[in-house]
Amino acid sequence: MDTITLNVPTLPCVGLAAAAGLLACKLIAPRRRADETERGPLPAWLDELEDDESYERVRLPEWDNGTEWRRKNGFKGSDYVHDACAAVHVPRYYLRGVSGGVGSKLVGAAHFGPGAESHRGLCHGGTMCSLMDDVVGWTGFCATGVCKPWSGFTVQINTALKKPVDVGSWLRIEGEIVKIDGRKVSVKARLLDVDGDVHCEAEGLVVLKKKS
Numbered sequence: 014m015d016t017i018t019l020n021v022p023t024l025p026c027v028g029l030a031a032a033a034g035l036l037a038c039k040l041i042a043p044r045r046r047a048d049e050t051e052r053g054p055l056p057a058w059l060d061e062l063e064d065d066e067s068y069e070r071v072r073l074p075e076w077d078n079g080t081e082w083r084r085k086n087g088f089k090g091s092d093y094v095h096d097a098c099a100a101v102h103v104p105r106y107y108l109r110g111v112s113g114g115v116g117s118k119l120v121g122a123a124h125f126g127p128g129a130e131s132h133r134g135l136c137h138g139g140t141m142c143s144l145m146d147d148v149v150g151w152t153g154f155c156a157t158g159v160c161k162p163w164s165g166f167t168v169q170i171n172t173a174l175k176k177p178v179d180v181g182s183w184l185r186i187e188g189e190i191v192k193i194d195g196r197k198v199s200v201k202a203r204l205l206d207v208d209g210d211v212h213c214e215a216e217g218l219v220v221l222k223k224k225s
């Protein structure tokens with residue numbers, strides 16, 4: 014019968030490695046998700062929009078209330094972009110609605126947290142694409158000049174990545190309705206920094222739900 018020999022000196026090493034691994038998880042894992050306290054103050058221009066009478070803040074209970082409210086109302090998780098701990102996080106949108114829809118503009122701020130990282134210190138291109146998806150959709154929901162949440166579906170987001178985004182950045186996102194053709198709402202969107210440099214641009218299409 015084969016015998017198994019236990020190499021006793023390896024036991025402390027295994028124990029030490031496990032302890033080091035646990036410590037690393039404790040120290041590193043929580044840092045991957047930024048929350049509001051780690052993001053620093055909101056950009057000042059966002060508060061200026063609050064005071065600008067031509068813009069109105071878009072408020073949604075599913076963004077403003079917690080997990081419990083979401084669960085009770087049919088949601089299964091946290092919002093991919095609007096949750097406080099999202100890797101790329103949009104705390105607010107403001108709408109300058111225009112009667113008839115075309116020319117309506119949605120403006121927001123986006124923070125790229127450590128969970129958005131790809132190469133050292135730089136964000137994954139998919140984070141910019143996700144943001145464009147979100148702003149195209151929410152701009153499309155404003156096809157009447159007022160925001161009608163979940164009134165359609167994003168069906169296309171063609172995004173051009175123009176300039177890398179540093180982890181920890183606050184950037185401005187904008188979406189504007191450029192055309193409405195029946196249920197199809199065409200939106201142009203962009204992501205820019207405080208100097209006006211454009212990090213990405215998108216052309217998107219939202220299909221509004223059929224009237225029931």
Ligand SMILES: CCCCCCCC(=O)SCCNC(=O)CCNC(=O)[C@H](O)C(C)(C)COP(=O)(O)OP(=O)(O)OC[C@H]1O[C@@H](n2cnc3c(N)ncnc32)[C@H](O)[C@@H]1OP(=O)(O)O
Nearest residue numbers: 150163164165166167168169195196197218220221222223
């Ligand atoms: C009720 C809860 C609403 C929730 C909203 C959630 C918002 C989001 O997050 S969207 C999530 C990601 N997007 C999706 O999952 C969309 C998936 N797509 C779909 O479900 C369907 O394609 C849907 C419902 C949008 C459209 O279906 P339907 O209502 O039958 O419209 P359909 O007749 O196919 O198309 C309408 C028009 O849009 C055009 N169109 C549809 N899809 C596309 C596309 N991908 N690209 C270009 N044009 C398109 C069609 O060609 C058609 O044009 P026309 O009127 O000139 O002939």
